[in-house]
Amino acid sequence: MRLAYQYRLRPTKQQIATFENWLELCRRQYNYRLAERFNWWEQNRCNVDRCSIISCGIAPLKDKPSYYSQKRDLTNTKALFSDYKEIPSHTLQDVIARVEKTFDRWLKGDGKGFKSGRPRFKGKGRYHSLAFPDPIKPEHLTGKFIQLPKIGKVKMILHRPIPDGFKIKTATITCKADNWYISLSLEDVTVPSTKxxxxxALDNTLGIDMGLKSFLVTSDKQEVEIPRHYRKSEKKLKRLQRQLSRRKKGSKRRQKSIKRVAKSHLKVANQRKDFHYKTALCLLKQSQVIAHENLNIKGLAKSMLAKSVNDAGWGQFLQILNIKAASAGCLIVAVNPNGTSQECSDCGATVPKTLADRWHSCQCGASYDRDHNAARNIKHRAVGHPVLSKAREMSNPLGGVT
Structure with missing residues (x-):
């Protein structure tokens, strides 16, 4: 079983200077290794319909830079630039692993076949994390201090203890707008993965309908208000952005303004994540099975409701819900969202509505709030409730083709 705990660090000024220097060196190494792969790709690709074998010769293909070839080349980097000798070897190898991952996702795609966009070079201040892939021994974690390679003991706020039996496999130091953090990846092989x-079933399933009027409405008619963290902070963010635009580029006052804006955005993100965690835990305490719509969130985030959709953070909420459900032994079911608001949850008949119609009234006598009716339909689809088949039988009692 794998867990990830994040703690806030309290490094000294000398340690902060070391972290910042390492981040800059890793950023340069990342850009250099990515440029090597781009050069290979540009020099080896050729459009067959635009290159004549008779009129021009074809140069021999160059070897593709791989993770292992670039990792072996780190010895030459350390020989030419002595500053890289101060960085642990596994930290530099992790930089090449990141290049390998982002480049392959662009050309080949991930395990599901989804491709990412063209990788971009990291500008100054755009590289924020240092990875220590080596396992950290128990004696390296003493009290409120953790010992890291070539750094020594770094003070951290141990706000929750590490569970017994778990070993620290990796550690990652991250620079955020407000402070430095360390993420510890914990593993316990004695704890089996949750199955x-x-x-x-109808008695153990809870359907949820997510929206913008309310964050979600359950099939039990419970409503969770949408917090609108970004909307509430928008006025302050506009003021900070105006101050930033007036600052001279390269000045210290501009750097301070950039930090103020980054801290404000980080606060909104933390508030949203905290709300998502609390809401997910509240739902998992009520039922063993949670059913939701399989929404095209990326498509909705490009519509005219983009700001409200991104402020709600449905994607992050569903990701947190799946993670917490796996550790709690619960099940998350995604159903087809087509027609959940239009169909009646009692008889299955279609009742057309516009977005302005917020109440569902059917000829069968059903009368629900629009979102409550959708949540009931989501629950029925997750358990395979035969509402639609009964409605078809009622409309065609002879059993013929309709």
């Missing part, structure tokens, strides 16, 4: 054997 969910829950079967969705």
């Amino acid at each position: 969910v054997d829950v079967i969705p």
Whole structure:
């Protein structure tokens, strides 16, 4: 079983200077290794319909830079630039691993076949984390201090203890707008991975309908108000952005303004994440199976409601809900969202509505709030409730083709 705990660091001024220097060196190494791969790709690709074998010769293909070839070349980097000798070897190798991952996702895609955009070079101040892939021994964690390679003991705020039996596999130092943080990846091989054997049924399933009027409405008619963290902080952010635009580029006052803006955005992100965690835990305490719509969140984030959709953070909430459900032994079911607001949750008949219609009234006598009716339909689809088949039988009692 793997867990990730994040703690705030209290490094000294000398340690902060070391971290900043290492981040800059890793950023340069990242850009250099990415440029090597781009040069290989540009020099070896050739459009067949635009290159004549008779009129021009074809140069021999160059070897593709790989993770292992670039890792072996780190010895030459350290020989030419002595500053890289101060960085642990595994930290530099992690930089090449990141280049390998982002480049392959662009050309080949991930395990599901989804490709990412063209990798970009990291500008100054755009590289924020240092990884220590080597396992940290228990004796390196003493009290409120953690010992890191070539750094020594760094003070951290141990706000929650590390569970017994878990070993620290990796550590990652991250520079955020407000402070330095360390993320510890913990593993315990004695704890088996959680296997969910829950079967969705009417008595153990809870349907949720996410929206912008309310963050979500459950099939039990519970409503969670949408906090609108970004909307509430928008006025302050506009003022800070105006101050930033007036500062002279390269000045110290501009750097201070950049930090103020970054801290404000970080606060909004932390508030949203805290709300998502609390909401997910509250839902998992109520039911063993949570059903939700399989929404195209990326598409909705490009519509006219983009700001409100991004402020709600449905994607992050569903990701947190799945992670917490896996550790709690619960099941998350995504259903087809087509027609959940238009169909009646009692008889299955279609009742057309516009976005302005917030109440569902059907000829069968059903009368629900629009979102509550959608949540009931989501629950029925997750458990395979035969509402639609009954409605078809009622409309065609002879059993013929309709």
